[in-house]
Amino acid sequence: MPRGMHDPASGRNLSHRMDESRGFQFKSAAVMARYTGYRADNLRTLLRWLKRVPGSSIFYHVHHALFRRHTAAAAFVNDFARWAWTTLHEETLAERLAILDPLEFGTVRAVRDAIVEVVEHHVGAVETIPHVPGLSSFFFQEARSVVFPTGVVATSLRDFAAKVRTVGPDSIFHHFVVAPLRVGPKENDFSKWIERECGAPEIAGKLRELSPYSDDLFDLRERIGDLVALYL
Structure with a gap:
């Protein structure tokens, strides 16, 4: 679509401000991790507990690892790959675990x-x-989350492009990483709102192409803002 605020495909003016009730309500989540009681000191016990631990533990070590990634430089984006590399020195296993893209799977069970x-x-x-x-040892943990509004509301695409840069990485994590488990594979809260409320399916589609596993959450936040701004 040419640079500008009118989308000829939808007939909507992308600069139009909507009522706050239809605006995008940025949310965040307070997360508390706890030990599940399962630990592995070798690959056989790791395999045994991988099959038995609660799904919330798999989710924590795969998805929440991305949230923790911005605090520690690491080549691997999930805790299993990191443990295989740094503790077991099993480079081949670590690489095979690291290339698994959780976004390719629709459920925690599939992951x-x-x-x-x-x-x-x-x-x-x-x-x-x-x-x-x-x-x-590898200590299996799980997380409990409490979702709450941040008070930041975007009422147009221009407003969204500006305000998405102001929210914390925990908000990006909630809307972009956790969202597929709530709204469906390869989907996220930003794209849903942009397509349904702003009538901009092209922008929504471009956001769906972004992978949160290629950058840390700060960089992802900037990429989201930059991508939306390209259409303004």
């Missing part, structure tokens, strides 16, 4: 099954399974 398949294949291919000391 769990994919991780189990990778670890099972590796365990079956190696001759020895080393153990690590207790404090170096």
